[in-house]
Amino acid sequence: MSYDQVLYEKQDGVAIITLNRPEVLNAMSNQLTNEMDEALTEAEGDDEVGAVVITGSGNRAFTAGGDIHEQKRNANELSDEEKAIRGEAGARHAWHLATFSKPTIGALNGLAYGGGARLAATVDMRVGCERTSFRFLAVTYGRINATWNLPLIVGWPMAKELLFTGRDVGAEEAYRLGLLNHLVPSAQLMDKSLELGAMIAKNRASSVQGIKHLMNEHVGASLHEMQLQERDYTGEKLKMPPPEEAFKDFLDRKPG
Numbered sequence: 001m002s003y004d005q006v007l008y009e010k011q012d013g014v015a016i017i018t019l020n021r022p023e024v025l026n027a028m029s030n031q032l033t034n035e036m037d038e039a040l041t042e043a044e045g046d047d048e049v050g051a052v053v054i055t056g057s058g059n060r061a062f063t064a065g066g067d068i069h070e071q072k073r074n075a076n077e078l079s080d081e082e083k084a085i086r087g088e089a090g091a092r093h094a095w096h097l098a099t100f101s102k103p104t105i106g107a108l109n110g111l112a113y114g115g116g117a118r119l120a121a122t123v124d125m126r127v128g129c130e131r132t133s134f135r136f137l138a139v140t141y142g143r144i145n146a147t148w149n150l151p152l153i154v155g156w157p158m159a160k161e162l163l164f165t166g167r168d169v170g171a172e173e174a175y176r177l178g179l180l181n182h183l184v185p186s187a188q189l190m191d192k193s194l195e196l197g198a199m200i201a202k203n204r205a206s207s208v209q210g211i212k213h214l215m216n217e218h219v220g221a222s223l224h225e226m227q228l229q230e231r232d233y234t235g236e237k238l239k240m241p242p243p244e245e246a247f248k249d250f251l252d253r254k255p256g
Contacts, residue, residue, distance in 0.1 A: 013201030022058030050201025055107035065114025107193035
């Protein structure tokens, strides 16, 4: 499938989705957001894909967030009903990414501001470089976002600070706070992200996807509920291979 505002490719079991509007810092237009969701759906249905890397074109921005010029036009031209439909679609896209069955990795090649910070906080893991920075800007323009996912990454007190202030968070601080899983030189950003994705893709898809499903389901549950959810999922939905298949490399070893 071809796209206009995102690029889609596969490498070593990893799908790479690139936000491709570098001339406007990869601003998230309605078309780009729809195409990103369609690309995720394509990756989700492809058994050859075990993980997804999302990045941005150019060397300045992962994405600067929503396309403000488009938002201005929409405010003046769309009916209230059309605006509501767009809003509902955006919420569905965000939830699709958050509950996407396969692990997602953000290769943050530059700034992630506003909706871009929200997007970065929604993927499973983040790899950054010296150009990476975050700003959760919704509070500065009268909106609210990332209250449901950012606290799970950096904890309640720090999430409150970042959401209340909208301040800049540079790469070193982001790594220290846990916003970044890895911090590497920009020249190594995609290599590290793809390495991480390929490591995941080599494992059993049913187990990887089961882990992600359970961790999402565990949010807000008691410790005992988490344990029971894991037991039930493993017993009812996970098709465990026989030992001779699961531990083939070990069993094939020659003694001595």
